[in-house]
Amino acid sequence: MRIILLGSPGVGKGTIAKLLSQNNGSVQISTGDILRSAIKEGTELGNKAKKYMDEGGLVPDSLIMDIMEKRLREPDCRKGFILDGFPRTISQASQLKAILEKLGITLDYVINLEAPLNVILERLTTRRTCSNQTCQEIYNIRNNPPAEGNKCRKCGHMVVQRDDETQEAITERIRVYNEKTAPLVGFYQKEKLLRNVESLKADETFAEIKTLKI
Numbered sequence: 001m002r003i004i005l006l007g008s009p010g011v012g013k014g015t016i017a018k019l020l021s022q023n024n025g026s027v028q029i030s031t032g033d034i035l036r037s038a039i040k041e042g043t044e045l046g047n048k049a050k051k052y053m054d055e056g057g058l059v060p061d062s063l064i065m066d067i068m069e070k071r072l073r074e075p076d077c078r079k080g081f082i083l084d085g086f087p088r089t090i091s092q093a094s095q096l097k098a099i100l101e102k103l104g105i106t107l108d109y110v111i112n113l114e115a116p117l118n119v120i121l122e123r124l125t126t127r128r129t130c131s132n133q134t135c136q137e138i139y140n141i142r143n144n145p146p147a148e149g150n151k152c153r154k155c156g157h158m159v160v161q162r163d164d165e166t167q168e169a170i171t172e173r174i175r176v177y178n179e180k181t182a183p184l185v186g187f188y189q190k191e192k193l194l195r196n197v198e199s200l201k202a203d204e205t206f207a208e209i210k211t212l213k214i
């Protein structure tokens with residue numbers, strides 16, 4: 001399976017990508033993960049990226065594309081891959097198209113996960129994360145609360161609301177998504193790759209994606 005998962009923050013891309021990957025062995029690839037591992041491994045591209053991040057700047061698109069191309073060339077991607085939250089802009093999408101053509105890779109689908117705004121806001125504002133960096137267990141105050149006194153049930157550290165998951169921060173993330181990433185829906189519609197899938201319950205969404213012919 002070679003797919004891209006699109007959709008607003010909080011729509012469940014990470015969860016669905018994980019389920020699909022466990023099911024069919026496709027590799028889950030997110031920009032954050034590949035940047036972190038390139039930096040950890042100290043590759044030439046990773047060191048370049050680290051320099052930008054240490055200076056508090058954004059890693060330029062050209063570098064992200066180079067790292068992505070290198071990742072897609074790795075043998076584990078031959079089984080298939082799920083791009084989770086990448087590309088983020090039209091520019092990245094057209095550069096990705098060129099890379100895939102160069103590597104002779106054809107995408108099966110671009111799956112656009114959809115959920116109403118109130119559902120997304122509810123999901124993100126009720127999320128809590130363990131403050132222990134090596135644990136980072138995720139809770140939800142409605143349906144998966146931490147232990148008494150806001151303690152992590154795994155490691156006992158305090159469970160907190162992440163700075164980027166406050167109501168204000170989420171509204172801003174969704175605004176940026178609508179401005180920069182939502183236009184990708186039109187881009188991939190033109191490419192005849194787009195499939196819209198409702199993302200309310202993870203198991204139902206997963207089941208629906210599995211019925212797509214690949």
Ligand SMILES: [Zn+2]
Nearest residue numbers: 130135152155
């Ligand atoms: Zn913990």
